[in-house]
Structure formats: C-alpha cells, structure tokens
Amino acid sequence: MIIQSLLDTDLYKFTMQQCVLHQFPAAEVEYRFKCRTPGVDLRPMIDEIAAEIDHLTSIYFTDEELAYLASLRFMKSDYIEFLSLFHLKRKYVDIRPSDEFPCGIDIRIAGPWLHTIPFEIPVLAIVNEVYFRRLYPDLSEEEGLRRLGEKIRLLKEEPDNEDLHISDYGTRRRFSRSWQRRVIEILKHDLGSQLSGTSNVMFAKELGLIPLGTMAHEYLQACQALGPRLRDSQVFGFEMWAKEYRGDLGIALSDVYGMEPFLKDFDMYFCKLFDGARHDSGDPFVWGERMIEHWRTNRCDPRTKSLIFSDALTIPKVIELYRRFHGRVRLGFGIGTNLMNDRGPAPLNVVIKMVKANGQPVAKISDAPEKGMCEDEGYLAYLRQVFGIA
Known part of the structure; x- marks a missing residue:
C-alpha cells in the first residue's frame, strides 16, 4: 500500500494539529479536493484510490514513531499521548464519481478539525501515485x-x-x-x-x-470562523x-x-x-x-x-x-x-483546501488568482470588502 506510516506527511500537519488540540479542540471543518490540471480523468481510478484511503485509516503510530515526535523540542507530552490513541477515521472522507468536476471525482473531508487535519497530504500522495502507476507503470528512472x-x-x-x-x-x-x-x-x-x-x-x-x-x-483560513x-x-x-x-x-x-x-x-x-x-x-x-x-x-x-x-x-x-x-x-x-515529480510525464496539480470552518465558508485570496479557493462567491466578495482587496 502507498501510505505505510502516519509519519509519511508534512511536519506542519503535526504542528497545526497540536495547536488545534490546545487552542481549537471543538472546531468542525470541511475540505474539498481539486485537480487544476486540465484533461485529467480520475474516474477509472476511484476504487483504487478508495482502497488506499481505507488502508490509510487503519494505521496507528508505533512507539518508535511517537518517541521520535516526542524528541522534537516543540512537541508537548499531552499531544504525544493524544497521538498514541489516534488514527484517521474513514467516516470523515467521502470519495465519489462526479460530473461537477472535470477530473471526474469529488473528494470531501468533513468532521472535527482535530481529527481531519492529517488527511490532506497522504490523500494527495495517494491520488498522485495511483495516477502515475496506472498511466506509466513501466516508466524508466x-x-x-x-x-x-x-x-x-x-x-x-x-x-x-x-x-x-x-x-x-x-x-x-x-x-x-x-x-x-x-x-x-x-x-x-x-x-x-x-x-x-x-x-x-x-x-x-x-x-x-x-x-x-x-x-x-488552512490554519489562517479557519481563523476566519x-x-x-x-x-x-x-x-x-x-x-x-x-x-x-x-x-x-x-x-x-x-x-x-x-x-x-x-x-x-x-x-x-x-x-x-x-x-x-x-x-x-x-x-x-x-x-x-x-x-x-x-x-x-x-x-x-x-x-x-x-x-x-x-x-x-x-x-x-x-x-x-x-x-x-x-x-x-x-x-x-x-x-x-x-x-x-520531474521524470518526464507532466505532474498533476492537485490540492485539498479547507472550504468551511464551524459551518461558515472560509477562503484563500491568493496573490496568484488561480491558487485561490472558495465555494461561496457571496462570502468571497464580503471577505474582499472587509480586507480592502480589489
């Protein structure tokens, strides 16, 4: 399987999750997947992606992994204890075919922020690896x-x-x-x-x-709510x-x-x-x-x-x-x-972004317009007005 350890993710997922545990433990959020690469159809791969996500949600931290995290100077003991009991729950992820998106699939992650924040990186890594092993199974290194x-x-x-x-x-x-x-x-x-x-x-x-x-x-987006x-x-x-x-x-x-x-x-x-x-x-x-x-x-x-x-x-x-x-x-x-991902074939440009926190829309207004993401145009217009953004 693609993901074999819950450490197979970016450090900022742990640093943000620790902050959420201590500062925002009751927050509820929603994320949504987006493929920015035109002409990509992920629909034939949906069962394989779903099976990999099933496996992801079966993994727990090992004692050795917890000891490593505890050795990082900014990790606190109560957070490490929390992680000793933690695993990702499948009920918070929904993946289905969708004609709404050019890539053919919709992935939504929704639930307590504390329990959903680690999904983003491994799910994106799964989508990428399934895509490239399907399309380029014998690609030379x-x-x-x-x-x-x-x-x-x-x-x-x-x-x-x-x-x-x-x-x-x-x-x-x-x-x-x-x-x-x-x-x-x-x-x-x-x-x-x-x-x-x-x-x-x-x-x-x-x-x-x-x-x-x-x-x-996502951290600063959630703070909007x-x-x-x-x-x-x-x-x-x-x-x-x-x-x-x-x-x-x-x-x-x-x-x-x-x-x-x-x-x-x-x-x-x-x-x-x-x-x-x-x-x-x-x-x-x-x-x-x-x-x-x-x-x-x-x-x-x-x-x-x-x-x-x-x-x-x-x-x-x-x-x-x-x-x-x-x-x-x-x-x-x-x-x-x-x-x-520079081996010859064009890489995928895929993201998972937070779209709601505590039931309220949240948005990213980027200096690069194509990197912005919000599902509520009314809220986006209001946000621009509040921050004085043209």
Missing part, C-alpha cells in the same frame, strides 16, 4: 535521474554557494513514495549541508534529516500561534489574503516576534523586496530574518532568487513538485 543530476550540478557549481540551501517540500505531489526516498537519498549524498531537510517527517526520521514546517493556509472579528482573523491566527509556540516555529505565511493585508497586519510586534515569512504566490522578487523594506520600516535588521520561498520553485529560479537576496536576508528554498 533514467530520465528522472538525469534531470536530478542536472539540478544538483547547478547547485554545486553556483559561485559563493555556502548559504544556498534547499529543502524537500514534495510529498503531496510526488511521483511515488519510493521515488521520493530515492531523490532525498541522492540529494543528501551529493549536496551534503546544502540540503537543509525535508517536510516529510518519515523520511526525516529514517534518513537523519531535519523535519521542516510551521503553518499552512474561529476568531472574534473577521477583519482581525489574520492577527488572531498569528497571536494564537505565538500563544502555542512561544516564539518557536516562527515563520509566518503571507498569502492567505494577499500581500497588502498581510503587511498591514504584520506590525512591529509580529516583525520582532516571528523569525521570518514564507512566500507561496505572486512575484517572489517583489515579495522579497517588500518584506525586507517592511522589516526595516519596523526597526528590524533584515539580515536577522528569513525569507522562505516555496511557490513552484525550480533550481534556476532558486539560483536567481539566491543571487538577488543573498547577504541581505536569511534564505530558505522549499522545492516540491520539481524535485519529486
């Missing part, structure tokens, strides 16, 4: 290894590259579990310290790497994160409402409290320059802060960003699909 080798060469040959570090963020859209492991092993061997780590907790544990991640869009006032929901989200982690895991996500509302809310307090910010949509060069200026305006030395880039990165784009910002700010580059 040769082209994938050639492309990977070229990426490594570019990174190693870049002058003044001592601060040029990349990380694996590719679990959700990987070609397969075995391919992700192969790529990480090669990167670790060939790049050494230029590989900062991986978002995948299982591979971090097994390969002796640093697990990386803080918060995702969980906070005291909609306009203050982003501030509320950052404050609750700080309450949970007390300055640890201090990378703020900047694009749930777009750059302008983020900068308005990310005042001097947050500039000094958080270690940096993550970019996930819009022009990364403009974003980086604006963040550096914002820190300066708020009396922070940008050289003590981090810019984390994670939006559809390729190695040439990483190098271009590195050349622009190196020496001016700390840098991190999380590469997903281009590392873990």
